[in-house]
Amino acid sequence: MGDGARVGSGAVVTKDVKANSTVVGIPAREIQSI
Secondary structure, three states: OOOOOEEOOOOOOOOOOOOOEEEEOOOOEEEEEO
């Protein structure tokens, strides 16, 4: 989990989440990166 990363409720994180990004879904997928 990078700084400022956001994970949607119910998301299943299986990989690293980049800083300042938003992930959602099963498995979690990036939908936004700042």
